[in-house]
Amino acid sequence: MKWRIDELTLVPGGPLSEQWVGVHNAASRALWGEGAPVLTVEELLDIAPRRAEHRRAFALWASEGDLLAGGGGDAPVAVAQTIQHERDNTETAGVSHSVHPDHQRRGHGSRLLEHCEWLLREAGCARIHDHADSPDESGGSATAFALAHGYRLTQTHVSQDLSLPVSGETLAALDPRLDPAAYVVETAVDALPEEWLEDRALLARRMSTDAPTGDIDLDEQEWDAERVRQQWNTPSPIWAVESVVRHVPSGRLVGFTDIVVRPGDPRRAVQTDTLVLREHRGNALGLALKVANLRALQREKPDVTAVRTWNADTNVHMIAINERLGFRPTGWSREWAKDL
Ligand SMILES: CC(C)(COP(=O)(O)OP(=O)(O)OC[C@H]1O[C@@H](n2cnc3c(N)ncnc32)[C@H](O)[C@@H]1OP(=O)(O)O)[C@@H](O)C(=O)NCCC(=O)NCCS
Incomplete structure (x- = not known):
């Protein structure tokens, strides 16, 4: 041939x-x-x-x-x-x-x-690290292909879909109703306010190491306000909505979550990163963020019929929050690595 x-x-x-x-x-x-x-x-x-x-x-x-x-x-x-x-x-x-x-x-x-x-x-x-998605738990042809080429599995993610709209009553029932003297949620559509950027850079830095990375060593990412601006505040065909949670006594942002809508899939949104700083975990902030961001998505993009999310199969807390929101499994994603 x-x-x-x-x-x-x-x-x-x-x-x-x-x-x-x-x-x-x-x-x-x-x-x-x-x-x-x-x-x-x-x-x-x-x-x-x-x-x-x-x-x-x-x-x-x-x-x-x-x-x-x-x-x-x-x-x-x-x-x-x-x-x-x-x-x-x-x-x-x-x-x-x-x-x-x-x-x-x-x-x-x-x-x-x-x-x-x-x-x-x-x-x-020095090495390749990437992923392959499949509706099949075994990973299908991509798994056989990766193994045949000397790649090793570093992590498995479960993908889950949530059908929209979620009713106002369901969202109200899930909303943990944060004490406004302690935490408030703020939401921005398609670009982040300038005054968020410094704190948002710290959250992005933590995101790079706090989310499960699986069986591979990756360095912490270096983020500053300029990098956040470049990623989130430059014109893009990708639409985004972000909610953050502010710790009222310190005035600092301590958590965030993002949903994007990609140009090829205008009716299916994608849940990307979510993080709550370690010091503030255990206060239902993850759930509060997700409820607020879903409300904003439904308000701004009523034509979107589903949201898809991926979580490391070891990330039981995030998966539990997603299941409470109504997300159901739709597939798997495997990360593969190979030293060159
Ligand atoms: C995974 C993919 C790229 C493989 O491409 P391909 O051209 O069919 O693969 P090759 O013919 O080079 O296969 C090489 C080896 O991989 C393994 N393999 C590939 N497809 C397989 C399958 N469906 N079942 C079992 N083994 C398979 C076999 O060991 C094969 O060697 P063999 O044919 O001598 O047995 C292709 O199936 C694909 O495009 N899948 C969808 C997209 C995707 O998952 N991409 C990878 C992640 S980005």
């Missing part, structure tokens, strides 16, 4: 870029069916500078005979992206890759992964 791998520059609306993202989406649809998450070029191009990442896109073309057998045109059969971090853990890189469902199990995934591993090694990266 003849094949070749090219690097591409992703461009919104570019025909090749759309084919590239189309392979990711076809592989995802084959796994998840109609409810598959949809990736867009627009989102990928937005994420990299806001997260201080250097991303490179690759595509693998196979010989005409192979393409005809799969019924495709002159399109790539496998696609990948390497992700190098420009701040924190710069020697640890990510790789995400997908093989079109009509072309799987022909070695294309292996060829492309080996190419990405080689490039990352040449670029000075």
